[in-house]
Amino acid sequence: MFGTVGDINRGTPSDRATRKRRRDRSAGTSSTITQAAPVSRRDTKITPLKSPSRAAGREIIEARAGTMVDNDKSKRRRLVEFKNGCRYGKFGKTKAYELIAHERIRAYKMGGKTMIDLDSVDEYHASLPRVETRAG
Structure with a gap:
């Protein structure tokens, strides 16, 4: 084998392996490496979640709503x-943060969680203007 001086000093890859x-x-x-058998994804079963109807979803959210005594009005x-409040109010998280910033709905922090007051969401919905029809 003919090579450069660097090849002689370092040796070729096959020489190093030998x-x-x-x-x-x-x-x-x-020096043989054993590999573990690959895990098949067929072994894990994923069952699809069934979403409740809108009325049932609203009942679930209201049932899970924690009650807390308000210090101002007792x-x-x-x-x-937060996520359930958005689902209840039928708006996304961006709109929810916007409504909180404009004080249209009330939110509280409990530890690291943002909690939404469902009564304020109902008040917000009640304050929305009605759509006027063109038929007269």
């Missing part, structure tokens, strides 16, 4: 997690 195999044999270990508040 030296490693010889070293491993003398040490009593093998009435109970229906608080739900």
